[in-house]
């Protein structure tokens with residue numbers, strides 16, 4: 210049977226000349242003919258052969274010609290049958306070899322020659338069976354490269370592939386002989402290893418050696434590459450040696466994956482053993498993600514507003530918009546919970562823009578002198594079109610740019626500083642104010658503060674709360690305020706919770722303040738009521754002072770005039 214007949218479509222149709230079924234039938238007929246020939250040979254040979262021998266030695270007459278011909282034909286058929294048999298066995302051998310080759314290909318990763326995801330499952334079950342016989346435990350360790358995408362992007366896929374191969378060799382070199390190593394796809398690897406029950410520290414040792422091995426950079430002919438790993442580990446025995454729930458290969462893999470997720474979340478370049486709490490956390494996280502997607506399409510995200518007060522005069526000068534999620538499932542949720550999730554699943558821009566649209570509409574009903582501050586995530590600032598999109602939204606909402614202040618955190622400055630600078634500059638040119646939020650917590654350098662055109666610094670709550678203790682009267686807050694003044698930047702103090710703090714601030718010169726002392730953040734309705742009572746809602750349209758764009762360009766002129 211040929212190799213071709215075994216592959217693809219032709220193996221499935223009956224009409225093809227090389228169809229395996231037809232060939233098997235032919236082989237069967239050939240075998241039948243050979244068998245019949247042997248029987249006939251025994252029959253005819255018994256009478257013809259003695260006659261032929263006698264004729265040969267001149268002892269008898271000629272053998273019967275018909276029988277002699279039949280004998281010769283028999284012999285020919287037997288030779289034919291024998292050759293067919295030889296061919297058949299050769300083909301079967303070839304087929305076995307091809308099958309073995311196909312199996313190896315199907316179970317290994319072509320680049321690194323380790324096992325692949327599919328075969329790793331079986332390998333894990335095998336090691337578990339063997340370990341169970343010896344009374345040992347099994348650990349499944351999942352490895353993920355922290356920065357592989359960057360390596361690929363920066364150096365290209367050829368180098369990326371070489372890194373994967375070297376990495377695989379390094380891991381293989383550390384593993385005990387019986388352990389199995391697999392590439393699960395992309396930059397994800399796993400190994401499974403047995404260890405004495407009650408001694409998970411053996412696996413810790415192995416993992417630590419793994420991290421040590423990657424402390425050395427990978428040296429390729431073209432480049433030297435630094436690599437860090439995150440690792441998640443799960444075992445089929447508890448650390449004390451007991452067997453908890455029944456754990457099979459699939460759940461081991463799933464648990465190691467959850468531990469890996471934890472390692473990534475805690476900042477990468479570390480390893481975690483699976484713990485049951487990870488499972489519930491992940492389930493909650495999954496619910497949060499689906500709830501967030503649904504909530505976004507159902508308009509469950511709403512802006513709340515926190516008052517900003519001029520410390521000296523006590524006047525309300527504006528509001529900071531703070532996002533809230535009115536989730537039917539979880540209740541009112543704080544942005545500390547959902548903003549990081551929205552950032553991770555790529556929904557933060559959409560979420561933020563929806564909220565801004567609502568906030569612009571709300572703020573247009575307020576006194577035109579009141580400002581609106583909006584928090585912008587570092588993820589949004591990675592979008593080179595962010596400034597354009599924001600300005601377009603302002604125009605669409607007919608909201609004056611001069612009333613808008615965006616708050617960015619210091620972490621934005623560690624990313625693409627060039628992009629951030631050009632974004633800030635183009636927003637400021639349109640009249641938007643830029644504040645540096647949570648100042649003091651993110652290690653921005655004086656150099657950055659001097660070179661980036663901020664309009665305001667917001668002193669982080671953690672420093673302000675220290676002012677409560679008169680003994681603390683902190684030199685630190687004093688220093689921050691002096692720094693702000695030195696840079697000619699106005700300051701806002703966040704987290705003003707009581708009169709003691711306010712009193713301390715009053716002695717520190719001109720500042721804006723916000724915090725629970727002035728009330729908790731409120732929704733649009735409550736703000737509207739508050740402003741109505743204070744007589745600070747917008748004037749009816751006829752009395753409105755200036756159209757938005759004219760105001761924006763006036764503000765832009767002011768900004769450009771600034772040093």
Ligand code: C2E
Pocket residue numbers: 515530531532543544545548561564584585586646647670703704705706723724725726730
């Ligand atoms: P943030 O910008 O530092 O906002 C101030 C946070 O402190 C708010 O928490 C506010 O409710 C709280 N706060 C205000 N005054 C006081 C006080 O006197 N004492 C104490 N202990 N806390 C006070 P919230 O609303 O939970 O917001 C948390 C963070 O979420 C914000 O910190 C901001 O970074 C982020 N965030 C809020 N809304 C958005 C948004 O629309 N987009 C983005 N990207 N981030 C947002």
Ligand code: CA
Pocket residue numbers: 529584616646
């Ligand atoms: Ca803020």
Ligand code: CA
Pocket residue numbers: 646647667669670703
């Ligand atoms: Ca803040």
